[in-house]
Structure formats: structure tokens, C-alpha cells
Amino acid sequence: MVAKGDMVYAWSTDADILAKGECGGAVTTLLKYALESGMVDAVFAVKRGQDIYDAVPTLITDPAEVIEAAGSLHTGTLLLSKLFKKWLNGAKDMRIAVPLKGCDVMGMYELAKRQQINLDNVIMIGLNCGGTVSPVTARKMIKEKFEIDPDNVVKEEIDKGQFIVITKDGEHKGIKMDDLEDEGYGRRANCRRCKMKIPRQADLACGNWGVIGEKAGKATFVEVCSEKGANLLSGAVKAGAIATEAPIEKALEIRGKTENAMLKLGDKWRARDFASLGEGSDRLKKIMEDTSRCIKCYQCIENCPICYCVECSTKKPYLVEPGKVPPPFMFHLIRFAHISDSCINCGQCQELCAMDIPNALFMHALQVELEKMFGFKPGVNMDLPVLALVEEPTERERLAATGSDQIFNIFQS
Ligand code: FAD
Numbered sequence: 001m002v003a004k005g006d007m008v009y010a011w012s013t014d015a016d017i018l019a020k021g022e023c024g025g026a027v028t029t030l031l032k033y034a035l036e037s038g039m040v041d042a043v044f045a046v047k048r049g050q051d052i053y054d055a056v057p058t059l060i061t062d063p064a065e066v067i068e069a070a071g072s073l074h075t076g077t078l079l080l081s082k083l084f085k086k087w088l089n090g091a092k093d094m095r096i097a098v099p100l101k102g103c104d105v106m107g108m109y110e111l112a113k114r115q116q117i118n119l120d121n122v123i124m125i126g127l128n129c130g131g132t133v134s135p136v137t138a139r140k141m142i143k144e145k146f147e148i149d150p151d152n153v154v155k156e157e158i159d160k161g162q163f164i165v166i167t168k169d170g171e172h173k174g175i176k177m178d179d180l181e182d183e184g185y186g187r188r189a190n191c192r193r194c195k196m197k198i199p200r201q202a203d204l205a206c207g208n209w210g211v212i213g214e215k216a217g218k219a220t221f222v223e224v225c226s227e228k229g230a231n232l233l234s235g236a237v238k239a240g241a242i243a244t245e246a247p248i249e250k251a252l253e254i255r256g257k258t259e260n261a262m263l264k265l266g267d268k269w270r271a272r273d274f275a276s277l278g279e280g281s282d283r284l285k286k287i288m289e290d291t292s293r294c295i296k297c298y299q300c301i302e303n304c305p306i307c308y309c310v311e312c313s314t315k316k317p318y319l320v321e322p323g324k325v326p327p328p329f330m331f332h333l334i335r336f337a338h339i340s341d342s343c344i345n346c347g348q349c350q351e352l353c354a355m356d357i358p359n360a361l362f363m364h365a366l367q368v369e370l371e372k373m374f375g376f377k378p379g380v381n382m383d384l385p386v387l388a389l390v391e392e393p394t395e396r397e398r399l400a401a402t403g404s405d406q407i408f409n410i411f412q413s
Pocket residue numbers: 020021022023024025026027028029031045046047055069070071072073074076077078099100101127128129130131132158206207208209219220221
């Protein structure tokens with residue numbers, strides 16, 4: 001039996017899943033067990049499509065098919081939480097088990113507190129995440145830096161700070177991620193700034209950091225983060241589907257050091273990226289200049305996990321004059337006002353922007369400032385964002401009585 005707070009090495013007892021899984025197949029086995037045992041009605045996972053650059057989100061109801069999604073795709077940059085809302089009715093009428101990266105889990109919480117996802121119906125299997133590379137950058141990087149035809153690559157890995165590719169002919173080639181990133185390749189910019197490395201707000205947090213010795217690469221380090229996670233893992237162990245072992249002290253130390261090093265790296269990239277925006281009116285000028293390329297394609301809104309409204313204010317003619325490209329700056333101001341306190345830095349609004357506008361950088365920079373002011377940290381629990389705590393009638397009364405538009409005394413020392 002495992003309990004909340006436990007940490008174990010886990011791996012699959014099924015030879016096929018053990019072989020196909022990224023690090024011993026524990027996650028695939030847990031998903032399969034959840035489906036077989038009736039704990040959930042479906043599994044939502046990410047399958048490899050045409051090639052390694054094609055990550056396909058898939059709803060699976062047949063336990064025999066769960067194995068098809070085994071393995072990690074670092075060149076797949078999906079955000080599963082928004083798809084939960086769009087495709088799966090927010091798990092309101094179906095129980096679903098799902099593997100989720102840090103940003104996916106954060107998005108689940110932000111949508112849940114906006115009543116767009118029912119977390120009671122979801123088993124969240126968190127995946128540690130060092131970062132993902134956009135498919136376009138991955139192809140370019142493999143061609144230009146690895147000097148390999150991207151179509152010949154059958155597997156990619158990120159291990160010990162290296163991006164490693166394996167070709168059809170069995171050739172392995174690795175280059176240090178730091179070197180690739182210094183030259184403008186490597187992980188997405190938001191991933192470099194990300195500090196949600198081990199998603200402990202999920203039911204289980206699974207990854208390879210801290211798996212050492214003969215189990216390295218063949219087992220996953222699982223942190224049990226909730227009762228729900230403990231029940232799933234205990235059930236799978238009891239059914240003989242998963243084998244576990246206690247990690248040695250040294251493994252915990254190495255895992256802690258790796259996580260800390262990744263958090264420091266995130267801070268380094270934040271400092272670098274935010275400094276590139278300048279301060280105050282310079283920053284505003286830069287944002288206005290960059291967003292003047294906007295063609296109002298709405299991809300930033302469509303894919304943002306914080307944007308959930310049926311009637312979007314950016315479509316109200318009295319707020320944003322219709323038929324104008326680029327749209328008036330108010331289009332972007334509305335998003336900054338509605339979202340910036342809750343932005344989870346998932347990168348979708350940047351990656352999918354038709355005009356390559358660094359929207360996620362602008363929004364993340366604002367979120368970090370707002371977090372310093374108000375202490376609200378998005379995506380980690382069910383706490384409501386700052387704006388949700390303001391009641392409109394009370395606020396109107398206060399404005400009328402005091403004439404002040406300052407909701408919070410942000411200049412208090
Ligand atoms: P498997 O049994 O192989 O199952 C993996 C599951 O991950 C599958 O269900 C699959 O659907 C899902 N999946 C694959 N790609 C994605 C994706 N892009 N988004 C969401 N789900 C996906 N662990 C670390 O300790 N350090 C890291 O830096 C790290 N980085 C990672 C980066 C990414 C993008 C991913 C997906 C995982 C990362 N992991 C990391 C976790 C690690 O690679 C393994 O997923 C984990 O150890 C579980 O191994 P397993 O054999 O049990 O998983």
C-alpha cells in the first residue's frame with residue numbers, strides 16, 4: 001500500500017509496456033489500470049502521429065490501446081487542459097485519467113476554478129517536465145545543428161542536459177541544450193522560463209529525475225501527491241500491474257539538486273527575457289510596436305486556458321472597433337486586463353500566433369509582477385484570482401463613496 005507523501009520507483013510488469021514506455025512504462029500501466037478497473041471511463045493521452053514532430057491528443061476507451069500512447073514526445077507542444085474544455089466537456093459527464101505536464105496541470109486548475117472542468121472526475125498523472133521544443137524549431141535544429149535529415153529521426157530524448165536524436169539507422173547524436181539555446185534553438189522560450197518542473201498539485205508526479213543505478217531509464221520516480229493518486233497506485237500494485245521499490249537516500253539528494261538547478265535556470269531565463277522588454281513606458285512601447293503586426297486571427301484567445309468566455313469582450317464593437325487590421329490596441333489591453341494575473345506561461349498564445357508576436361512573454365512578465373504585488377500564484381491550487389475577489393456592486397459603491405479607482409493599495413510598503 002502506498003500513501004500520500006510516499007515516493008517510490010515504479011515500473012510496469014507488462015513486458016511490452018516496459019519496453020515501449022519512456023522510463024519503465026509506469027504511467028502507461030497506471031492509465032491502463034485506471035481504465036480496466038473501472039476507476040475511469042476513458043484515458044486522454046498523447047500519441048505519436050505521422051512522425052516525432054506530430055503529437056496527437058487521443059481519447060482512449062479500450063485498455064488494449066493505451067500502450068499506443070507510451071513514450072514522451074518532447075517535440076509535441078500541446079496544452080491538454082484547454083482541450084479538456086473544448087472536446088471533453090470539461091470532464092463533466094465522463095471520468096478521465098490523463099498524463100499532464102506542469103503547464104497542463106496548471107491550466108486544469110485555472111479552468112476548474114472557472115467551473116469549466118470538473119476535477120472530481122479527473123485523475124491527474126503529472127509528468128516532470130524539463131521543456132518542449134516546437135516542431136518547427138526541432139526540424140530546423142536537427143537539420144542545421146545535428147546535420148541530420150529530420151525525417152530520418154525516429155526518437156528524441158532530453159537526457160543529462162543534452163538533446164539527443166536517434167535515426168532510422170541507429171545513429172545517436174547529442175548536443176548540449178545550453179549550447180543549442182545560446183544559438184537560438186532548443187526549448188520554447190516559455191519552457192526556458194518555466195518553474196513548474198515537478199507538478200505536485202497533480203495526483204501523482206512522475207519523472208526520471210532521481211532514478212539512479214541499475215534502474216536508471218527503466219523505472220519512474222513517483223511522488224504520491226493525493227489520496228486519489230495513492231488509491232490508483234496501490235490498486236495497480238495490488239493487481240500486480242506495477243512493481244515498486246523504495247529509492248535510496250542518494251537518489252532523493254540527486255533529484256533535489258536537479259530540480260533546484262532547473263529552477264535556477266528558469267530564473268536566469270526570466271531575468272534575461274524580462275530585461276529584453278525594458279521597463280515602464282519603454283515596455284509599453286515595445287508591446288504596442290510588436291502587437292501592431294496582429295492580424296486578429298484569435299489564436300491567442302482560442303488556445304489560452306484562461307480565456308473561457310462564451311462572449312468575448314474583444315468581439316464587442318463598443319470596446320474594439322470591428323473590421324480593423326491590426327485591431328486597435330484595446331484588443332490586447334482587454335486580454336492583459338482579464339488574463340495577466342492568471343497566466344500560466346504555457347506559451348500557446350505565442351507559439352500559435354500567426355504573426356510570431358511574443359504574447360506569452362508579455363503576459364508572463366505581467367503575471368510575475370502581479371504575483372509580487374498580490375501574492376496570487378496561478379495553477380497551483382483552487383485559490384481564486386485577484387479579480388474574482390472583487391464584487392462589482394460593492395466596488396461600485398466604494399468608487400462612488402471614495403472617488404478612488406484604486407481597488408488595492410498597491411503602493412503600500
Ligand atoms: P510512459 O509509460 O512512456 O507514458 C508516458 C505518457 O506521457 C504517455 O501516456 C503519453 O501520452 C504522455 N505524453 C507523451 N508526450 C506528452 C506530451 N508532450 N504532453 C503530455 N503528455 C505526453 N521527467 C523528468 O524527470 N525530467 C524531465 O525533464 C522530464 N521532461 C519531460 C518532458 C516531456 C515533454 C514529457 C512528456 C515528459 C518528461 N518527463 C521528464 C517525464 C518522463 O519523460 C516520463 O514521462 C516519466 O518518467 C514517465 O515514464 P513512463 O515510462 O512511466 O511513461
